Amino acid sequence: MGEFVRLDVEAGIGTMRLDRPPMNALHAAMQEEIRAAAAEASARADVHAVVVYGGEKVFAAGADVKEMRAMSYTDMAERSGALQSAFSAVAAVGKPTVAAITGYALGGGCELALCCDFRVAAEDARLGQPEILLGLIPGAGGTQRLARLLGPARAKDLIFTGRFVDAAEALAIGLVDDVVAPGEVYAAARRRVERYVGGPTQALRAAKAAVDRGLDVDLATGLEIERALFSGLFATRDREIGMTSFVEEGPGKARFEGR
Helix, strand or coil: CCCCEEEEEECCEEEEEECCCCCCCECHHHHHHHHHHHHHHHHCCCCCEEEEECCCCCCECCECHHHHHCCCHHHHHHHHHHHHHHHHHHHCCCCCEEEEECCEEECHHHHHHHCCCEEEEECCCEEECHHHHHCCCCCCCHHHHHHHHHCHHHHHHHHHHCCEEEHHHHHHHCCCCEEECHHHHHHHHHHHHHCCCCCCHHHHHHHHHHHHHHCCCCHHHHHHHHHHHHHHHHHCHHHHHHHHHHHHHCCCCCCCCCC
């Protein structure tokens, strides 16, 4: 358990809790703890899904600007790779993930939320990539993940202006998937992924990999990725259980073992 990030597991769901009051500013030490928590969530067999949560008041208001202000070009050239890979560790978790967004998800906070499969936001939440207001651009995946999620024109609008998006607009443009009352964010995020607890772990991992890896390649290569992952699932116990249950009992009654 880290000083700023911890992984709490309950009923098959791991909560990656960001805890650096008051704004969860994502300094280098916290970035490394995010990496460690993501690796733990990936490795633990008792974790079937993950909620990334900053607490009741704020998700994460961005990078630690005071820390970055003191960095030179050489410093950031050395640090930027680790910054990106720490966030990419969350995207690489081979299980369903959801960001539970309260308050602000700005800059690095928005980029962290983009690493999740789904995003649930409070009605009063604000999201954005305001790096341009510092004379910078997003550096932890924002220019790439935002464009893939929203399309290039909408991504450029948010990145070029640095403006904040309220929850209603975020829902309308597809930046978030659900908007709920502020006090319901964490519970709603858990509900979104609890359906995967006890599911076919290997098939879920393969489905996520097929979609995510396929987005980065041409159609023919994506189809080959899908074919290989699909075929590989015929080596799993859950495939045997699922198909046998379907034939003998009908759909939706399989009791998977996760292997």
